[in-house]
Amino acid sequence: xxxxxxxxxNVEVNGIAIDCGTDARxxxxxxxxxxxxxxxxxxxxxxxxxTCRMCLVDVEVNGxxxxxxxxxxxASEEMRVETHSDSITDYRKTILEMLLSETSxxxxxxxxxxxxxxxxxxxAEEYDAKWDAFPxxxxxxxxxxxxxxxxxxxDYCISCFRCTNICNDWxxxxxxxxxxxxxxxxxxxFFNNNLLESPCTFCGQCIxxxxxxxxxxxxxVGTTKAEDLERTKSICPYCGVGCGIHLLxxxxxxxGTEPDFDAPSRGSLCVKGQFASWEFVKSDERLKYxxxxxxxxxxxxxxxxALDLVxxxxxxxxxxxxxxxxVCWSSARTVxxxxxxxxxxxxxxxxxxxxxxxxxx
Amino acid sequence: xxxxxxxxxxxNSIEELAGTDLLLVVGSNTTEAHPVIxxxxxxxxxxxxxxxxxxxxxxxxxxxxxxxxxxxxxTDIPLFNAFAHVMIKEGLYDREYVEHRTEGxxxxxxxxxxxxxxxxxxxxxxxxxDIIATAREYAAASGKAAICYTLGIxxxxxxxxNVQSVANLGMLGGNFGKPNAGVNxxxxxxNVQGASDSGALPxxxxxxxxxxxxxxxxxxxxxxxxxxxxxRGITKITAMDQMLRGxxxxxxxxxxxxxxxxxxxxxxxxxxxxxDFIVVQDIFMTDTAKLADVVLPAASFAESDGxxxxxxxRIQRVRPAIKPVGESRTDVDILLDLMDRFGxxxxxHSSSDVWDEMRQLxxxxxxxxxxxxxxxxxxxxxxxxxxxxxxxxxxxxEMDSGMPGYFAPVDHIPPAEPTDSEYPLILTTGRRRSTYHxxxxxxxxxxxxxxxxxxxxxxxxxDAEQLELIDGQKVTVSSRRGSVEVPxxxxxxxxxxxxxxxFAFPELTQTNRLTSDAYDFIxxxxxxxxxxxxxxxxxxxxxxxx
Numbered sequence: 001x002x003x004x005x006x007x008x009x010n011v012e013v014n015g016i017a018i019d020c021g022t023d024a025r026x027x028x029x030x031x032x033x034x035x036x037x038x039x040x041x042x043x044x045x046x047x048x049x050x051t052c053r054m055c056l057v058d059v060e061v062n063g064x065x066x067x068x069x070x071x072x073x074x075a076s077e078e079m080r081v082e083t084h085s086d087s088i089t090d091y092r093k094t095i096l097e098m099l100l101s102e103t104s105x106x107x108x109x110x111x112x113x114x115x116x117x118x119x120x121x122x123x124a125e126e127y128d129a130k131w132d133a134f135p136x137x138x139x140x141x142x143x144x145x146x147x148x149x150x151x152x153x154x155d156y157c158i159s160c161f162r163c164t165n166i167c168n169d170w171x172x173x174x175x176x177x178x179x180x181x182x183x184x185x186x187x188x189x190f191f192n193n194n195l196l197e198s199p200c201t202f203c204g205q206c207i208x209x210x211x212x213x214x215x216x217x218x219x220x221v222g223t224t225k226a227e228d229l230e231r232t233k234s235i236c237p238y239c240g241v242g243c244g245i246h247l248l249x250x251x252x253x254x255x256g257t258e259p260d261f262d263a264p265s266r267g268s269l270c271v272k273g274q275f276a277s278w279e280f281v282k283s284d285e286r287l288k289y290x291x292x293x294x295x296x297x298x299x300x301x302x303x304x305x306a307l308d309l310v311x312x313x314x315x316x317x318x319x320x321x322x323x324x325x326x327v328c329w330s331s332a333r334t335v336x337x338x339x340x341x342x343x344x345x346x347x348x349x350x351x352x353x354x355x356x357x358x359x360x361x
Numbered sequence: 362x363x364x365x366x367x368x369x370x371x372x373n374s375i376e377e378l379a380g381t382d383l384l385l386v387v388g389s390n391t392t393e394a395h396p397v398i399x400x401x402x403x404x405x406x407x408x409x410x411x412x413x414x415x416x417x418x419x420x421x422x423x424x425x426x427x428x429x430x431x432x433x434x435x436t437d438i439p440l441f442n443a444f445a446h447v448m449i450k451e452g453l454y455d456r457e458y459v460e461h462r463t464e465g466x467x468x469x470x471x472x473x474x475x476x477x478x479x480x481x482x483x484x485x486x487x488x489x490x491d492i493i494a495t496a497r498e499y500a501a502a503s504g505k506a507a508i509c510y511t512l513g514i515x516x517x518x519x520x521x522x523n524v525q526s527v528a529n530l531g532m533l534g535g536n537f538g539k540p541n542a543g544v545n546x547x548x549x550x551x552n553v554q555g556a557s558d559s560g561a562l563p564x565x566x567x568x569x570x571x572x573x574x575x576x577x578x579x580x581x582x583x584x585x586x587x588x589x590x591x592x593r594g595i596t597k598i599t600a601m602d603q604m605l606r607g608x609x610x611x612x613x614x615x616x617x618x619x620x621x622x623x624x625x626x627x628x629x630x631x632x633x634x635x636x637d638f639i640v641v642q643d644i645f646m647t648d649t650a651k652l653a654d655v656v657l658p659a660a661s662f663a664e665s666d667g668x669x670x671x672x673x674x675r676i677q678r679v680r681p682a683i684k685p686v687g688e689s690r691t692d693v694d695i696l697l698d699l700m701d702r703f704g705x706x707x708x709x710h711s712s713s714d715v716w717d718e719m720r721q722l723x724x725x726x727x728x729x730x731x732x733x734x735x736x737x738x739x740x741x742x743x744x745x746x747x748x749x750x751x752x753x754x755x756x757x758x759e760m761d762s763g764m765p766g767y768f769a770p771v772d773h774i775p776p777a778e779p780t781d782s783e784y785p786l787i788l789t790t791g792r793r794r795s796t797y798h799x800x801x802x803x804x805x806x807x808x809x810x811x812x813x814x815x816x817x818x819x820x821x822x823x824d825a826e827q828l829e830l831i832d833g834q835k836v837t838v839s840s841r842r843g844s845v846e847v848p849x850x851x852x853x854x855x856x857x858x859x860x861x862x863x864f865a866f867p868e869l870t871q872t873n874r875l876t877s878d879a880y881d882f883i884x885x886x887x888x889x890x891x892x893x894x895x896x897x898x899x900x901x902x903x904x905x906x907x
Contacts, residue, residue, distance in 0.1 A: 147808075147811075170404075201396065219808070230682075232680050232681070232682035233678070233680060234662065234679050234682065238551055239549060239550065240395070240549055240551060242670075247663050247683075249683055252683060254663055254682060262738065263739070264375075264376065264738065264739055269397065270396035270397055270794060272795065272797055273397075275808065276795075276802060276803050276809060278663065279805055280801070280803075281661045281662075282686075285646065286686050287646060287659075287689060288687025288688055290656065292655055293653065293654045293655070293656075303690070303698075307657075307695075307698060307702055308702070309655055310613075310655055310699065314611055314613075315703075317637065317638060321610055324595075325609055326610070326612070326613070327597075328615075329597055329617060330616075331552075331615045332549075332550035332551070332555075332556045332617070333550060334667075335552065335662075335665055335692065336552060336559045336669065336670055336676070336716075337712040338615070338667065338692035338696060340567060340716075340718075341696040341700065342692075342696060343559065343562075344700070345700050345703070345705070347589055348587040348588075349703035352594055353563050353572055353592065353593050354600065355560075355562065356596050356600070357556035358550070358622065
């Protein structure tokens with residue numbers, strides 16, 4: 001006799017039956033059923049914290065009713081989940097209004113203004129939570145840290161600690177920690193050093209996980225308007241990891257980049273991908289037209305003139321000295337399609353296998 | 362590695378590294394060169410995996426390591442041979458795997474008999490006990506032990522033998538063809554995998570189909586309706602020698618800063634200067650472009666349509682977000698125009714057309730379409746049909762080559778340029794997290810000057826004391842080929858006798874004026890990781906100099 005291995009759980013979410021893996025959390029079940037709840041302290045990479053209580057839902061197991069945080073609780077066989085009961089909805093609204101009372105006005109939120117509506121203000125809108133429902137607490141100041149990359153506005157911090165979790169648990173950089181308690185807490189590097197003097201590697205993950213406008217990309221914030229911003233999926237132009245990025249454009253102008261959380265890299269970037277993957281594109285030093293060298297110096301040329309000259313000289317050298325007297329060096333920095341064309345050009349345009357790329361360096 | 366098991370690429374996937382039982386990281390400064398891959402390594406350690414770092418320098422990753430084998434530069438082969446020695450002598454290797462999936466075991470066993478841990482310890486400068494313990498732990502994690510390596514293995518004059526000694530260990534441990542295992546070269550540049558995948562190699566047509574293998578050329582000749590050259594071509598390194606000898610008279614260089622990135626800058630520069638006609642296609646006026654006769658302005662990645670292939674063989678789409686700046690054009694567009702002028706008849710008008718032609722000719726890509734890339738995200742080759750999900754790890758049922766894995770008995774070859782009384786120190790080069798390659802991109806990002814303001818020669822406190830140097834002091838670093846001036850950073854990251862530099866600040870410090878032109882005799886990869894140098898104080902002319 002062997003016990004049958006049960007590898008799927010049957011769960012019902014808002015009346016919709018689904019099955020999920022035995023290690024699924026209630027939140028996974030909710031999302032795979034096509035529903036969602038706000039998760040202000042949750043980042044799948046550093047795992048559930050269960051502190052913001054926004055994902056509280058009603059569940060029924062074996063006739064027992066209870067409320068659980070969907071991010072931390074595991075799903076179980078025959079569990080019935082109700083995500084938006086009246087009492088839970090009211091409860092979420094109250095929590096949101098309390099959080100809003102700790103922050104500055106939603107209309108000035110740096111993330112909502114320059115990037116896209118932040119998670120806090122998206123939830124506030126969804127639950128019709130008012131900023132002034134409770135007396136405003138004294139909001140905290142902007143952090144004094146003149147690094148050129150990360151802007152921290154405490155007046156939008158809701159102490160969800162996603163930034164410290166991603167830094168300590170996922171990146172394992174250990175650059176920032178929580179200092180002080182309760183309303184007095186701040187996020188600080190050790191001994192309150194500036195980030196530039198801390199172990200911070202400026203990977204930018206704290207910015208990208210922050211559910212509010214408390215952390216933003218200092219290079220971009222204030223230079224863009226969220227409603228005009230367009231996003232193009234692409235890949236970081238640096239190393240061979242190939243992290244997914246979004247190129248941010250406004251009226252045809254490149255304004256910056258953001259990580260692509262749907263890519264296999266799961267939103268991860270390093271300092272180069274986060275903060276150095278677009279300014280070079282806009283550099284004044286970019287080559288803007290073909291150049292031909294005459295008497296030791298370059299002069300501007302038309303494309304026809306330049307390509308005709310290449311064709312003429314290459315053909316002449318091939319005819320005089322044979323195709324193997326020419327070489328083509330392709331690039332690990334450009335798209336595969338261009339590399340394909342380069343080798344095809346060498347092989348049948350010129351007639352040589354003298355084609356190589358920079359993979360050896 | 363291609364020689365032993367098929368193709369040179371990561372056997373496994375990046376995400377799988379988090380689930381290994383043991384990680385052996387050799388010659389890879391992962392937290393700096395591949396920070397996002399290092400996250401998976403750190404995750405593995407948190408999940409309970411052992412991490413063994415083999416590196417001459419005390420790199421940041423050693424903070425997470427169970428053990429750091431701080432070997433002498435260029436002594437990887439005796440170390441890996443000694444691992445094999447221990448595993449075979451103690452009967453710890455995966456017998457079943459070796460019997461069914463490999464060939465040449467007896468020769469290897471006989472070969473490594475000589476490489477006792479004590480013998481290797483002497484060459485490598487690490488305790489024999491550490492070698493024995495590492496071999497045992499690697500064997501104990503059989504089937505779930507992953508090796509990662511980077512240029513610290515390949516950028517040696519014995520680079521391909523280094524790789525073979527690493528792959529020997531992978532096969533002895535039965536770590537090919539299984540998840541969370543394998544032997545994984547981490548690629549340095551965004552599309553270095555794609556450049557090789559697409560046949561920009563003197564020996565291979567697209568999809569690693571050998572130029573000289575019967576039937577291959579005929580297939581492409583038929584598809585392209587043209588005659589193909591029969592003899593394999595020459596590599597860049599050979600080409601530069603032939604430029605100096607007048608045999609190579611013209612070069613078309615797309616998107617690479619050869620003068621700065623290649624070893625022995627003076628040699629590279631002289632080679633290009635000796636060439637009659639040079640075309641450079643790039644986004645900036647690089648030092649290489651300055652030597653060209655025609656410079657063609659290319660569009661950047663943000664203006665281009667196409668694909669990049671990452672280290673784990675994953676093809677991902679790159680999409681244009683803006684129009685090419687000025688009159689610049691995409692590489693694809695320029696090459697299509699040029700090929701037209703050379704009389705190449707082809708019905709290709711876009712990156713998507715080019716991809717479709719390539720995937721029809723290269724079986725490893727046939728199942729990958731732009732539509733699938735748009736809807737499914739990235740796909741990992743080999744992906745032979747459109748209903749194939751792509752390949753997360755290679756060599757599952759058999760080696761990708763269709764042949765057994767061949768053990769390669771290899772011997773220790775010391776770096777080509779030993780130290781002597783005139784040049785008593787070793788220079789090893791590498792990367793830093795916040796700078797990239799020759800610095801044409803990171804050098805243009807605001808704020809980065811605060812992270813690493815300029816090139817620094819990293820030196821051990823003992824050596825600094827011997828030379829009477831203090832942190833930040835500017836010195837002259839010289840080799841037989843040239844010299845540069847650079848401030849020093851005193852740090853225990855560098856071992857005794859070894860200086861570390863990157864090559865990301867060419868305007869002030871052209872590190873590759875120093876490096877040697879020794880290279881691996883099989884792959885012709887240059888020996889960037891070791892050359893002999895000396896350090897001299899710069900006598901200050903006045904107290905305020907520099």
